[in-house]
Amino acid sequence: MSQTFLQINPTDNLLVALQDLPKGTVIQHNGNEITLQDDIAAKHKFTTEAIAKEGKATMYGVLVGLASQDIPKGGLIHTFNLHHAATDFVGKQQEYNWTAPDVSKFQNRTFNGYHRADGQVGTQNYWLVIPLVFCENRNIELLKNAFLNGLGFQKMDPFTQKVQQLGKQLAEGKALEIDTASSASVLVHKSSQFPNVDGIKFLTHESGCGENKDDSLNLCALLAGYCLNPNVGGITVLSLGCQHSQIEVFKEKLKEKDPNFSKPLYIFEQQQDNGSGVENMLNEVILQTFKGLVEINKQTRKPAPLSALRVGVKCGGSDGFSGISANPAIGHTADLVVGLGGTVMIAEFPELCGVEQELQNRSVTKEIADNFGFLMREYARRAALVGAGFDMNPSPGNIKDGLITDAIKSAGAAKKAGSSPIEDVLGYGQYVTKKGLNLVCTPGNDVLATTGMAGAGATIQLFTTGLGTPTANPISPMVKLSTNTKLAVKLPEIIDIDCGPIISGEKTVEQMGEEVLEYIIQLASGEINTKAMDLGQDDFMFWRRGVSL
Template sequence: MSKRFLQINPEDNLLVALQDLKKGDVIEHAGNQITLVEDIAAKHKFTIEAIPKDGNAYMYGVLVGHASQDIPKGGLIHTFNLHHASQEFQGKQKDYTWTAPNVDKFKNRTFKGYQRADGQVGVANYWLVIPLVFCENRNIELLKNAFVKGLGFERQDPFTQRVGQLKKQFETGKSLELVEEKIEGPLVFKSPLFPNVDGIKFLTHESGCGENKDDSENLCALLAGYCVNPNVGGISILSLGCQHSQIEVFKNKLKEKDPNFAKPIHFFEQQQDEGSGVENLLNEVIVKTFEGLVEINKQVRTEAPLSKLRVGVKCGGSDGFSGISANPAIGHTADLIVGLGGTVMIAEFPELCGVEQELQNRAVNAEVADNFGYLMKEYARRAALVGAGFDMNPSPGNIKDGLITDAIKSAGAAKKAGTSPIEDVLGYGQYVTKKGLNLVCTPGNDVLATTGMAGAGATIQLFTTGLGTPTGNPISPMVKLSTNTRLAEKLPEIIDINCGPIISGEKTVEEMGEDVLEYVIQLASGEVQTKAMQLGQDDFMFWRRGVSL
């Protein structure tokens, strides 16, 4: 019989329902007999003792809320009786000793990646076309249409087929009816002309001018990170000319990240004195980009050690199972990667609220711990200035599925980071320089966070979800992991790995974590494509922090 409930930490006074429980059910836990005073839906939490008004609720061994009214023993916790609370943090308070997991199973393994001149290894070989300002978005779309159609990168999909069906039916006077037709071959395929190019990626955004100068410079820093990311083989950059995000600003940010940048990169400015019109500009872009594709197509995959893996971890559309299935599973994957000498990044600072002290204690030194603390407090200060706070982070979907306070959500979200020491803390737009676990300051917003980690150098991202989200990234392949089997069965088109067997007891967290690493190795070698890649889910969104002018 599968387990009905779970206590995550011995210090917790809340239990998680693993299946629907009924009012009057008697729960036996550690010699404590608990009679449920109301129905408890799966993923939600109930008390193992009475909690008086203003009393504390604990999960994952940390403070996650204060009772806003008396909560009886065996009572459901929800927004009507519990509000967010978290413990204070004061810098590194104790030394941290880490025992890495056994990595014997993986220590001699390799993946087939693209070796770059700077020593990084990419898991893909993309040509990147980016605008320095939103004014160039139309030109980017024109180029995308030209290259995708011209080189055979077009995506087969059932929806275009079905529109064609309806068109024919309408033209011939038949009744409109959709007939499902099977699509042969992969949904995404390479151009036969350039078999070693995984694709051309075209970014668009709404920034670069009109906002404050800091945001325009930070955009340049982020885009420079995308260019340095080893999944990118070469770049075409379009500029209008009069915007804040000048080409020279971008070049300076690129030089800061890599003084010896050696990839092919071409700059095009629409307002330059020479040239005559947009058509000539785009013709030049097309020629140089095509020449660049010829050049990077000469690169081939070669064997690389797993220490060259650089993986970002993220959760979105989280549910009450996120912190006990998928998040701990990829946390174990993260520990395996760090144990093998690789690099892991975790973002979403609002979803680290409540576990700051634990993370500060895991920092390799006081400087790293203090940097994290400063960024958290500065983020909270900026939020307060606009009448917001971390307590507003849980979404309606989160709350409906059992994540009642930000601290509960955060304590489960932090499990993605595993248990290894924290080597560094990066601001938004900074690039990773240290192996091991890195914290990357981003919002909780899925696309802002995943965009930030790709700009920090993540070559693969693991994304857990309990409710389902199609989020992807143009250059950093996104692996989607479901926290429960029902979601994997309901939305198979977006889920790559089902972590539901942890909830049913069929697999341990450690076994699932190893399965995830096996998938990562295949993905890094170009042997599999994620569902987000197949869907063409290339989400990019820049985090604008200041006022627009």
Template sequence: MKQLFLQINPEDNLLVALTDLKKGQEINFKGDTIILQDDITAKHKFTTTHLEKGEEAIMYGVLVGKAQSDIPKGGLIHTFNLKHASDTFKGKLKDYTWTAPDVSKWKDRTFNGYYRADGQVGTQNYWLVIPLVFCENRNINILKDAFLKELGYAQPEVYRDQVSTLLELYQKGAGIDALKSFQFQQQKSDYKQQRVFKNIDGIKFLIHESGCGENREDSENLVKLLAGYCVNPNVAGVTVLSLGCQHSQVDLFRKAISEKDADFQKPLYVFEQQQDTGSGESAMLSEAIRQTFLGLIDIDKNERKPAPLSKLRVGVKCGGSDGFSGISANPAIGHTADLIVALGGTVMIAEFPELCGVEQELQNRSVTAEVADKFGYLMTEYARRAEAVGAGFDMNPSPGNIKDGLITDAIKSAGAAKKAGTSPVEDTLGYGQYATHKGLNLVCTPGNDVLATTGMAGSGATIQLFTTGLGTPTGNPVSPMVKLSTNTKLAEKLPEIIDIDCGGIISGEKTVEQMGEEVLEYIIGLASGEYQTKAMLLGQDDFMFWRRGVSL
């Protein structure tokens, strides 16, 4: 018989519906009978006991909200009767002992990666082209169009071809009815096309809206983030365009790189429009093209070589979350994270607003009081800044989250934190700070999908695992994004964006541990260049910088 509901933690007074349940239906729970007082849609929650106004709702074993009115036993919890609430945190209060999972069957496994001079190993071999200020975005796009089309990295022009086809039919006299009924042929893209450089996985171009006209803190944080992208082992060489007069100066950028890697040895070509001599913009772009092309010849000499799994640097993120996120895909990649840590690798978890309510657990898991205190400080400062502009962590759940069962930020956060697995917290990082410690790292980012994934790539993630219950097409320019669905219905509905279906956990066909191991195997193949993720095939290269201050 299919399981109807789930209690995640023995202390919970909320149960999760695994399928649609009807008002009046009797639920047998630990020898007690619960008569449902409302229709309960799959992914939503109902109470095991009567909750009076002000009483605490517990899920994942932590406080996730307080009743705003009396909620009957077997009653649906929703935004009209439950308000966000979370426990306070007080720093590291006790020691933490971790029992690592058995990783003996992966002990001698390797992936085929790209070795860098600093000892890091990339899963991709990219050339990166970046602007230090938004004024250079147009020039970046000029270079992008030229390089990608000529060197075989451009996306197939499927939709342009469709417009061309309709135009041709129209010019030949086809009527409205004929145009309405015309069926396009589905074309499959060949991501490798006719590439000139066989050992270069891509040329990546960033654009952003920062670098000047904002407070100096944001401009300095931008260059730190961009420096992290340069140091990321998936990047083999860099071309930089600068205007010259902006806050994000070239010397600040070079300093940020040296702080992350004092012996930075990758090709780095910087072009400054206002300072470079010559015949203006066209001469600068021509020289940028020449030097970048020569750099591509150089990094094409790199070849994949076997590397231990301890060289993996994996970020974990969720977006478009639903009521199944915290019980299927998130715990699954949490187990993957534990396996990677046990193998000596590096794991990063971002989105601090979605760690609200589990701070004490993460502080207790921190290896030192200093790591715990830094996490506490960053959480408190983030919340303070949010409140200063009339916002708060309680506003985090989106309409889509709420519709699919994530009623409060604490419910969403408790499930989101499952991505971090159970290993000790080795370090806490600010936005743009590079991960230098093996094991689990907390990276301060917003919950916003692109801001968070941008931040983890800047901290050195070479692969990112992204769980979604509703469907999110996010990708990253330098850090391949693996999309995992929390439910099979989503995987079937949006196959063009989902790489791995974790719905078998909900149906009972797979355990969290089995799914986590499958994800690790997928990572090994991806890191070796055996295939690309759906986001990579779509050319989904999202980059967005987290601006925290006012524009001036």
């Protein structure tokens, strides 16, 4: 008989239901007999003891909430009887000793990546086209259509085909109906003319001007990080001319990150004095970009050690199983990557609320711990100024599937970071410089967080989901991992790896973590695509922190 509940930490007074448990069910747990006082849906939690009003609820060994009313032993915990609470943090309090997992199985493994002049190794070879200001978005879209259609980088999607079918039916006077049998996957292909170019990526955004100047400066820093990311082989930049995010500012941010930047980089300004119209500018953009594609197509994949991997970890559309299946699984993957000398990044600071002290203790120096604490408090302060707070973080979908407070969500989300020491803490728009585990300050918002990690240098990202989230990134391939098998079956078009076997007991967290690393090696070598890559899911959003003017 499969296990029906789980205690995550021996000190917890909350248990997780692994399947639906009806009211009246008697639970035997470590000599404690618990009669359920409510129906407990799978992924939700119930108490091992009575908790008085304002009493503490604990999971993952940390405080995750205070009772807003008396909760009986065996009672369901939910938003009506539990509110967010988390332990305060006071800086690094103890030394941290870490034993890396056994990596002998992967010690001499390599992946076939793109070796850049600066020593970084990319898992893809993309040409990147970016605007410094939203005014250039239309030109970006024109270029996107020209290159993707002109070079055959993409195939007509089944939905366009269906619209064409309806148009034909209308012209022929037939009844309008969708032919579902003709559905096919949306595929994004390489161009036959450029077999060593994995694609051309076009970013658009709503920033660069009309906002406070700091945001425009930070946008330039983030875009510079995208240019430096080793998955990018060359870049085309469009500028209007009059915006806050000036070309010289962008160049300065790029030079700060790499004084010897040597990738092909073409910059065009629409309002330049010697300009001769938008059409002529775009003609020149197309010519130079095409020449750039010829250059980066000369690069080929070559073996690289696994220490060259840079893996970002993220969760979104989380459920009550996230913190006990997919998140710990990629946490083990993260430890394997760090043990092999690689780099791991974890973002979404609002979802580290309640585990700050543990992370500060894991920091390699007091200064790094203090920097993390400062960024967390500053984030909370800014949220409070607009009437928000970390306690508002769980989404309706999170709550429905068992994540009742931000602290519960955060404690499970932090499992993605594994257990290795924290080597550095990066602000939004900063670029990674240290091997090992790095914390990257971003919001919990899926796209803002994944955008930030790509800008910090992540070459692959692992994204766990319990409800199903299609988010992906233009330059940093996104691997989607389901926390439960039901989701993997329901949404096979977006899920790459099913971590549900952990819940059923068929696989351990460690086994799944190793399987994820095997998948990463194939992906990094260009042997497979993720579902999001095949769908052409490219999401980019810049985190604007100030007011618009």
